[in-house]
Amino acid sequence: MRAGAQMHRWAVILLAVAAASCAPARMDSAPADSLDAIESELAADVAVLASNEFEGRRPGTDGEAKTLRYLAQQWQAAGLESGTNDPANPWFAPVALQLITPEHFEAAFFRGRRKLTPPEGSVRLYTSGRRSLLERSPVVFVGRKGQALDQAELAGRIAIMLWDHPRQVEQREALLEKGAAAVLAIVPNGAELAELADLRSKGSYRLAGAEDGAQLDGLVSREGAEALLGAERFAELSAAAGREGFRPVPLDIEARLEATSLSREVRTHNLIARLPGRLPNAGAVLLLAHWDHFGHCAEGQGPDAICNGAVDNASGLAVLGAVAKRLAQGxxxxxxxxxxxxxxxEWGLLGARAFAQDPPMPLDTIVAAFNVDTIAVAPRGGRVAIVGHGMTALDREVERLVASLGRELGDHDYANRYVRRQDGWALLQHDVPTLMVSSAFADRDAMEAYIRDRYHRTGDVADAIQFGGAAEDVLLHLALVRHFASLSGYQAAQP
Structure with missing residues (x-):
């Protein structure tokens, strides 16, 4: 988008928010706290935020402008005020990103002097920098392992992983962090390869000015893997990867990989609001949820190509709005x-990282932070799990509050599988005590069904949502905020 058009778009948003601020912030009556009423409220918000009109809420698009205008007006009407502490940028804190778009790649595989030729279109490569090049590097098959591997097993090698499991993104990131020269993910079939490749073709983001080295990764279809390894050998390796005690297997293959990309700057925004407390120097409680999703994520530009992101994360935004309305009533x-x-x-916790780098308050004054993400999955009456359990001093207080509401605790170990995949991780890395307290991550069957069938797909739409657990979680988050924002309730974390 041209700079002039972008500035005009944000001027319109600021005028709309300013107009909203002239209206009375007080609501005529307190919102009903019955679960039926909360479910209806959440459903109405998600229907707007996950509608085709919002175009999948991709950063730097008209969908972003519509999303932030809607949220800012809702939050002001609830009684919140700007929380940026920056008069030049009220409500909207700028975040500068680079959009990295694939340009060209070449992949060549060798067994000794023999060149191996996978089927056309069965391999795709991507770099996070301008250019990445590997000259005949050795290849190792790692199956589904990542974080548990030693750097010595990966350094200088191209890691081939399996993509057929829920934690594939964390595995790929762990392999790169531990020194793999590149990571190639074997995708189960050509249709999924085409879907992932189409999404990757639209580019990825990084914080502008970030000094991260260029990372090289790629996708290989099952047919491509069988052509490179042999169908029988691939079947043996896949079976071995599922057995206890599996260790990476060096392959008698080398590869020359090269990828280039294009880069341009995208201006996007965090939205920050504040409900002032009685004691300005007593610290703060933070509630957060990401507003972004993938925009047009499938082939084509029509409504059927939009990833609407209803559960992930229009539902989290709706919960924040419901909590804000009730807290503002006093x-x-x-x-x-x-x-x-x-x-x-969705592009690497970039907005949360930008917030941590330039916060509106000292980070060490945040006594507790609660991230709300992918929350509308479980029905009413389910358990509650803590993503980030064992990583802060908040657990005992949170567990006591959960019990006081008559709810039971779930499997924190399972919930913690997702700790690196959500914004709370970016804050934990800055020693901000941050948790995600959720019915969704306590319901393993429901969560894994969602991830398998709708996560990051066009099927994540408003009319497919289960709001029962999320409504109960609204009341839970009200209790959490009121407790940790009270000096009599939580004194140990006073700054």
Missing amino acids: PQLDRDVYFLATTAE
Whole structure:
């Protein structure tokens, strides 16, 4: 988008928010706290945020402008005020990103002097920098392993992994972090390869000015893997990867990989609001949820090509809005409560990282932070799990509050599988005590069904959502915020 058009778009948003601020912020009556009423409220918000009109909420698009205008107006009407602490940028904190778009790639595979030729279109390569090149590097098959591997097993090698499991993104990131020269993911079939390749063709983001080295990764179809390894050998390796005690297997293959990309800057925004507390120096509680999704994620430009992101994460935004409305009705809390809607979570927690680099308050004054993501999955009456359990001093207080509401605790170990995949991880890395307290991640069957069938796909739409657990989680988050924002409720974390 041209700079002039982008500036005009944000001028329109600021005018709309300013107009909303002239209207009375007080609501005529307190929102109903019955679960039926909360479910209806959440459904109405998600229907708007996950509608085709919002075009999948991709950063730097008209969908972003519509999303942030809607959220800012909703939050102001609830009684919140700008939380940026920056008069030049009220409500909207700028985040500069680079959009990295694939340009060209070449892949050649060798067994000794013999060149191996996979089927045309069965291999795709991507670099996060301008150019990545590997000259005849050795290849190792790692199956589904990543974080548990030693650097010595990966350094200088091209790691071939399996993509057929829920934690494939964390595995790929762990392999690159541990020194793999490149990572190639074997995708189960050609249709999924085409779907992933189409999404990757639209580019990925990184924080502008980030000094991360260029990373090289790629996709290989099952047919391509069988052509390179042999069908029988690939079947043996796949079976071995599922057995206990599996270790990476060096292959008698080398590869020359090269990929180039194009880069341009994209201006996007975090939305930051505040509910002032009685005691300005008592610290703050932070609630956050990411607003972004993938936009047009499938082939074509029509409505059927949009990833609407209803569960992920229109549902989290709706929960934040419902909590804000109820908190703003009073009584006034001791500590400030900040509300943060982050950009570019789907692209590497980038909005949360930008917030941590330039926060509106000292990070060490945040006594507790609660991320809300992918929350509308479980029905009513389910358990509650903590993503980030064992990583902060908040667990005992949270567990006590969960019990006080008559709810039971779930499998925190399973929930913690997702800790690196959500914005709370970016804050934990800055020692901000951050948890995700959720019915969704306590219901393993429901969560894994969602990930298998709708996660990051065009099927994540508003009319396919289960709001029962999310409605209960609204009341839980009200209790959490009121407790941690009260000096009498939580004194141990006073700054």
